[in-house]
Structures are given as C-alpha cells and as structure tokens.
Amino acid sequence: MLSAGERPxxxxxxxxxxxxxxxxxxxxxxxMPSALNSQNSLNSTPTQHIWVVTGPAGCGKSTxxxxxxxxxxxxxxxxxxxxxxxxxxxxxxxxxLTDADRWDWLISLRQAAIDALSPSESNNFHPPAGVVxxxxxxxxxxxxxxxxxAYGSPSVQIHFVYLKLSEEVLMQRTTQRQGHYMKSDMVRxxxxxxxxxxxxxxxxxxxxxxxxxxxxxxVLKSVHAKLSxxx
Ligand SMILES: Nc1ncnc2c1ncn2[C@@H]1O[C@H](COP(=O)(O)OP(=O)(O)OP(=O)(O)O)[C@@H](O)[C@H]1O
Ligand SMILES: O=C(O)[C@H](O)[C@@H](O)[C@H](O)[C@H](O)CO
Numbered sequence: 001m002l003s004a005g006e007r008p009x010x011x012x013x014x015x016x017x018x019x020x021x022x023x024x025x026x027x028x029x030x031x032m033p034s035a036l037n038s039q040n041s042l043n044s045t046p047t048q049h050i051w052v053v054t055g056p057a058g059c060g061k062s063t064x065x066x067x068x069x070x071x072x073x074x075x076x077x078x079x080x081x082x083x084x085x086x087x088x089x090x091x092x093x094x095x096x097l098t099d100a101d102r103w104d105w106l107i108s109l110r111q112a113a114i115d116a117l118s119p120s121e122s123n124n125f126h127p128p129a130g131v132v133x134x135x136x137x138x139x140x141x142x143x144x145x146x147x148x149x150a151y152g153s154p155s156v157q158i159h160f161v162y163l164k165l166s167e168e169v170l171m172q173r174t175t176q177r178q179g180h181y182m183k184s185d186m187v188r189x190x191x192x193x194x195x196x197x198x199x200x201x202x203x204x205x206x207x208x209x210x211x212x213x214x215x216x217x218x219v220l221k222s223v224h225a226k227l228s229x230x231x
Pocket of ligand 2: 055056057058079080083091097102136137138182190
C-alpha cells in the first residue's frame with residue numbers, strides 16, 4: 001500500500017553517485033511509471049520539472065542550486081528566503097526546528113514553486129521548463145509535502161537531488177562560512193533529523209565530497225542523465 005507522495009518504488013535503491021564516479025543511468029529508473037516522460041502521455045503539454053536540491057545545512061544546496069538554475073535556464077527559489085523570522089531566529093540561537101515549525105515554510109515554498117511554473121510576464125507567458133528549489137527537506141514527510149506540487153498535474157514532475165556529505169565536512173563548511181544564521185552547532189541536529197531518500201523513486205543521491213567544480217559537473221551530468229531517461 002503506497003502512502004501519500006510515494007509512487008511505485010524501484011526494486012533497486014537508486015545508486016549513490018560519487019563526485020569521482022562516472023555517472024551511470026539510475027538503476028532504479030527502469031521501474032519508473034511509464035506515464036512519466038518528457039511529453040505528458042495524457043496530452044501534448046511539455047513536462048515541467050521541479051528540481052529540489054536537498055540536504056542538511058552546509059551541504060551546498062544554494063551553491064549547486066544556482067549552478068543548476070544557470071545550466072537549465074530556470075528560475076531559482078532559495079528555501080531560506082521562505083523561513084519566517086521566528087524560524088531563522090530559532091536556528092540562529094542554536095535551536096533545531098520542529099515539524100510544526102516547518103509545515104508552513106514547506107507549504108509556502110511549494111506554492112512558490114507552483115507559481116514559478118505558471119505563464120507570466122517574466123517568462124513571456126510561456127510556461128517554463130521548470131524551476132530549481134533549494135530546500136533541506138530533511139525528512140520524507142517534508143518531501144511528501146513538496147510532492148503535492150505535482151499532484152493532479154500530469155505534466156509536472158518533481159525530482160529531489162540529495163547532496164550527501166560527511167558530518168566532518170559539513171562542520172568545516174558551516175564554520176568557514178560567514179554571515180549565515182546556521183552555525184556549525186546545528187549540524188548534528190540536522191543529521192539527526194535527516195532521513196536519506198533511500199528507495200524514493202524520484203530522488204537522486206549524490207556524494208558531494210569533491211571540489212565545487214567537480215560537484216557541479218557531477219550534479220549536472222546526473223540531472224541531464226535523468227532528463228535523457230525521460231525522453
Ligand atoms: N563543493 C564545495 N567545496 C567547498 N565549499 C563549498 C562547496 N559547495 C559549497 N561550498 C561552501 O560551503 C558553504 C555552504 O554552501 P551552501 O550555502 O551552498 O550550502 P547550503 O546547503 O545552502 O547551506 P544552508 O542550508 O545552511 O543554507 C558555503 O560557504 C559555500 O561557499
Ligand atoms: O529544515 C531546516 O532545519 C532548515 O531548513 C535548515 O535545514 C536549513 O539549512 C536552514 O534553513 C539554513 O539554510
């Protein structure tokens with residue numbers, strides 16, 4: 001019995017892709033529902049993709065998200081911008097958010113993603129090919145909230161690009177970073193909340209231990225491999 005937000009699970013857990021490993025087509029993709037392809041099978045509406053770059057504080061969501069935005073020519077939504085001040089103050093004071101703190105944030109970010117797919121003056125009233133979203137989406141139920149963006153819209157497809165990184169490197173990154181409310185003392189609680197998207201058919205896990213250039217190349221290869229699968 002599938003719960004909300006889940007689609008047929010691939011028989012094989014999607015491969016963990018490392019920055020140094022050549023990209024292989026995602027082993028789980030063969031189990032992807034046949035209805036999902038570059039042209040919505042129910043009509044000729046081109047598929048619009050919501051690319052959600054996920055992971056704990058400091059993993060590189062904003063950095064990778066900007067590279068993805070530029071490469072795909074899409075708009076970019078920074079999840080941090082949708083946190084209310086109370087959430088930012090809480091995290092800035094070293095207090096982890098609760099589920100209750102996150103629901104309205106996730107719902108507002110989801111709505112912004114849906115709005116970004118709509119024809120508007122900013123995209124010359126042509127529906128864009130998609131949108132890139134940086135959102136930690138640490139738990140499966142948070143990703144399920146974002147998945148609702150595609151419910152009832154066969155031509156919308158959501159993907160989660162999970163940036164997997166060791167606690168040690170997360171600590172280094174959040175220590176070296178200047179002027180961000182999320183400090184290194186929050187990394188442990190982020191990892192405690194984290195539920196990696198193992199077995200979630202719409203998620204790609206990428207090891208991002210490499211240099212920024214290596215990581216960006218690897219993410220772009222993986223995203224384009226996914227787009228090729230859907231053609
Ligand atoms: N591959 C990389 N190698 C080294 N440093 C990196 C890499 N990617 C990002 N960084 C740096 O690590 C820090 C965190 O990156 P970024 O802000 O993109 O992460 P984030 O997941 O969006 O963090 P948060 O969720 O806290 O906003 C930044 O200072 C960024 O410049
Ligand atoms: O869900 C959360 O706990 C927050 O979204 C963090 O994961 C983010 O990293 C923070 O917003 C800083 O960017």
